[in-house]
Amino acid sequence: MPPTHTEATDMDETIVEVRDLRVDFPVMAGTIEALRGVSFLLKRGKTTCIVGESGSGKSVTARSMMQILQKPGRIASGSIRYRDRDGKITDIATQPAGGRVMRAIRGREIGMVFQEPMTSLSPVHRIGEQIMEPLLLHFRLQRAEARERVLEMMARVGIPNPVQRFDNYPFQLSGGLRQRVVIAMALICEPRLLVADEPTTALDVTTQANILDLIRELQEEMEMSVMFITHDLGVVAEIADDVVVMYAGSVVETADVDTTFHAPEHPYTRALLQSVPRLSADKDLPLAAIRGMVPHPLARPRGCVFHPRCDRYLAGTCDTAEPATIAVLPEHHVKCARVGQDITQGR
Numbered sequence: 001m002p003p004t005h006t007e008a009t010d011m012d013e014t015i016v017e018v019r020d021l022r023v024d025f026p027v028m029a030g031t032i033e034a035l036r037g038v039s040f041l042l043k044r045g046k047t048t049c050i051v052g053e054s055g056s057g058k059s060v061t062a063r064s065m066m067q068i069l070q071k072p073g074r075i076a077s078g079s080i081r082y083r084d085r086d087g088k089i090t091d092i093a094t095q096p097a098g099g100r101v102m103r104a105i106r107g108r109e110i111g112m113v114f115q116e117p118m119t120s121l122s123p124v125h126r127i128g129e130q131i132m133e134p135l136l137l138h139f140r141l142q143r144a145e146a147r148e149r150v151l152e153m154m155a156r157v158g159i160p161n162p163v164q165r166f167d168n169y170p171f172q173l174s175g176g177l178r179q180r181v182v183i184a185m186a187l188i189c190e191p192r193l194l195v196a197d198e199p200t201t202a203l204d205v206t207t208q209a210n211i212l213d214l215i216r217e218l219q220e221e222m223e224m225s226v227m228f229i230t231h232d233l234g235v236v237a238e239i240a241d242d243v244v245v246m247y248a249g250s251v252v253e254t255a256d257v258d259t260t261f262h263a264p265e266h267p268y269t270r271a272l273l274q275s276v277p278r279l280s281a282d283k284d285l286p287l288a289a290i291r292g293m294v295p296h297p298l299a300r301p302r303g304c305v306f307h308p309r310c311d312r313y314l315a316g317t318c319d320t321a322e323p324a325t326i327a328v329l330p331e332h333h334v335k336c337a338r339v340g341q342d343i344t345q346g347r
């Protein structure tokens with residue numbers, strides 16, 4: 001088996017180690033390989049952003065970590081080693097979705113926030129009760145004490161007038177406030193890891209900035225790790241410590257945020273960065289888009305999946321074998337056969 005970058009890991013610094021994770025969706029037309037051997041680490045107290053175009057596998061990765069894959073998705077192989085507060089390691093990938101272990105991890109050890117708050121909220125229950133639910137599930141608390149904690153958390157996440165708002169239904173709140181309710185629900189048990197799947201995409205720019213500030217503040221206060229999924233590189237620049245770049249079901253590059261922005265090695269990461277509009281850029285210049293399209297998951301090209309769109313494509317190399325992941329530095333890994341080669345050899 002080829003070496004993976006997670007082998008020499010100090011698990012003390014690592015809260016989650018995902019290694020060679022494969023997730024399939026068997027559908028009528030064939031088997032969609034949503035994740036094709038995904039490996040990365042999440043470090044304690046740090047924010048890791050997962051970026052990539054639509055369909056790259058970001059949400060499937062997040063859902064696998066909570067064992068909440070949508071049907072007919074299934075983890076085919078690989079591991080998701082989670083280290084709990086006592087240092088015990090659990091491989092989430094092998095746990096039954098409805099089992100005791102996952103029920104204990106979800107909400108208590110790992111909290112999750114989705115893009116659309118209404119996917120997590122019940123329209124027919126009061127928001128205070130909904131925030132309280134995980135608390136009553138995971139701790140032996142009297143309702144009065146639990147209610148106090150909920151009111152405190154509502155204030156902490158910036159919901160005004162918590163006592164009055166406690167009895168509101170979701171439809172009585174703005175989108176920004178609803179997302180704050182979901183964040184309160186995700187954080188009420190003080191999880192060690194927050195998985196946030198595009199939590200601000202549906203919100204206006206000001207609310208988005210407020211929510212990002214909030215997550216950052218709470219993270220520092222609670223020393224929580226955050227896995228933040230986004231396709232917005234501006235958000236990445238603002239909040240990430242580490243970055244995982246995904247393309248068509250694979251991780252193509254992992255590095256710290258400075259390296260990702262200033263010394264990216266993978267042609268896909270470079271293309272993503274070039275596609276971002278800069279404030280200083282000449283407004284008359286067309287916005288660079290990555291040429292070509294993300295391949296259909298049932299018709300992916302042979303060799304490197306990015307090769308038909310790649311500026312560094314080399315016939316006979318990139319279209320034959322899937323490239324190995326190489327450590328260009330101890331914490332900078334790139335899945336590209338052309339890394340370190342003279343790019344003028346390409347077309």
Ligand SMILES: Nc1ncnc2c1ncn2[C@@H]1O[C@H](COP(=O)(O)OP(=O)(O)OP(=O)(O)O)[C@@H](O)[C@H]1O
Binds near residue numbers: 052056061
């Ligand atoms: N319920 C499903 N049934 C079949 N295939 C699915 C299902 N959910 C996801 N997939 C497949 O898994 C792959 C990855 O999807 P995923 O939602 O993780 O992408 P993403 O990177 O999060 O994209 P987006 O930014 O659009 O949310 C896609 O190719 C998709 O076809």
